[in-house]
Amino acid sequence: MDNESLIIGFAIVWGLWIVSKIHRRRGRRGNPSADPPARSAAVKAVEDKAMPRLGNSGSMTANQARALKFNDFVPDKQWSFEEAALILDAMIYLRAVCHDIAGDEDGLAPRGVQNGLLRFILTDQDLRDYVRRWGERRREENADDDELPTLEPNQQFDRIAAKARDYLVS
Numbered sequence: 241m242d243n244e245s246l247i248i249g250f251a252i253v254w255g256l257w258i259v260s261k262i263h264r265r266r267g268r269r270g271n272p273s274a275d276p277p278a279r280s281a282a283v284k285a286v287e288d289k290a291m292p293r294l295g296n297s298g299s300m301t302a303n304q305a306r307a308l309k310f311n312d313f314v315p316d317k318q319w320s321f322e323e324a325a326l327i328l329d330a331m332i333y334l335r336a337v338c339h340d341i342a343g344d345e346d347g348l349a350p351r352g353v354q355n356g357l358l359r360f361i362l363t364d365q366d367l368r369d370y371v372r373r374w375g376e377r378r379r380e381e382n383a384d385d386d387e388l389p390t391l392e393p394n395q396q397f398d399r400i401a402a403k404a405r406d407y408l409v410s
Contacts, residue, residue, distance in 0.1 A: 293320070293323070294320055294322040294323050294326065295320030295321055295322035295323060296320050296321075297318050297319075297320055298317060298318055298319075298320070299320045299321040299322075300315060300317070300319045300320060300321055300323070300324040301321060301324070304321065304324035304325065304328065305324070307324075307328055307385075308324060308327065308328065311328070311331055312351075313327065322372075325372075325375055325376075325379075326362070326368065326371065326372050326375065327358070327362070328375070328385075329371050329372065329374065329375025329378070330358055330361045330362060330368075330371050330375075331354070331358065332375075332378075332385060332388070332389065333361070333371050333374060333375075333389075333391070333400070334349075334354060334357040334358060334361060334400065334404070335348060335349070335354070335388060336388045336389050336390075336391050337357070337391065337397065337400050337401050337404055338353065338354075338357075338404050338408070339388050340391060340401070341401055341404055341405060341408065342408065349404070349407075349408065352407075353404065353407040353408060356403075356407050357400060357403060357404055357407065360400070360403050361400065366396065367396055367399065367400065370396040371396075
């Protein structure tokens with residue numbers, strides 16, 4: 241065996257070793273269980289902040305889908321009636337909170353503020369339950385969805401208002 245064949249063989253083995261190392265590293269990125277513990281904790285924290293599923297999957301009505309599209313959502317056909325109602329109720333509630341804080345002259349809060357408040361409401365169990373009950377009472381009373389409701393100050397209102405002030409000031 242000559243030196244050239246030995247060098248070519250070494251280069252092939254070295255190249256395969258490098259490619260396998262890159263492949264293993266990329267495989268770990270896609271698999272959270274293979275990641276270091278700190279990353280797994282971060283992934284778990286994000287999953288804990290998600291809104292849990294409610295109701296029967298796929299039971300959203302056509303009117304709810306239209307209302308969600310009107311509010312710039314892309315409704316998923318797998319959403320339930322309860323999930324769609326909660327999102328719509330949360331939008332009405334957070335807009336009313338922002339209106340109470342800012343007044344008439346400013347109009348609707350910026351979309352980023354609304355998105356942040358919606359995420360805040362939907363990922364907090366207490367706020368989510370309160371807004372769900374609030375929306376159910378509004379539907380029972382056949383309240384008009386086009387006008388902003390008058391909200392009663394309470395603990396949940398204060399929490400959402402404080403968060404809204406943080407967003408509106410920054």
